[in-house]
Amino acid sequence: MKAAAWMIGTSVGSWLAAAALVDRAMRVDVLLGMLGPLAIVSATWVLMERAYARDPRQLTALMMKAFAAKMVLFGAYVAVMIGLLSRRPVPFVASFTAYFIALYLCEAILLRRLSNVR
16 A cells, blocks of 8 residues: 555656646646556555455466456546547657556566565
8 A cells, every 4th residue: 555655646746747847738638648557556556465465376366357457448548538538649648658667667566575575
């Protein structure tokens, strides 16, 4: 839970820094590009921590189910943002990609630390 709070705080802080440098419309695009990956990574990290605490053997099965769900959720999220809400693709996709990579790198590092604890 603490790691998820750090991911959220760091993401919001980086968005605030970026928001100070761009116009209002781009702020919204960058924010929306951040929110999808942040929400999904934070939620799955909390679920992974809880599953590992209950029974570390459950973690792989949970991660496989989460992977399938994430594929659908991310596809739907991008389609809604660009298709239905007509967000500008370049700032949205740049933000989405940057946060996606950074947050999954963070999750990978945290997962490695979690599995080395015991």
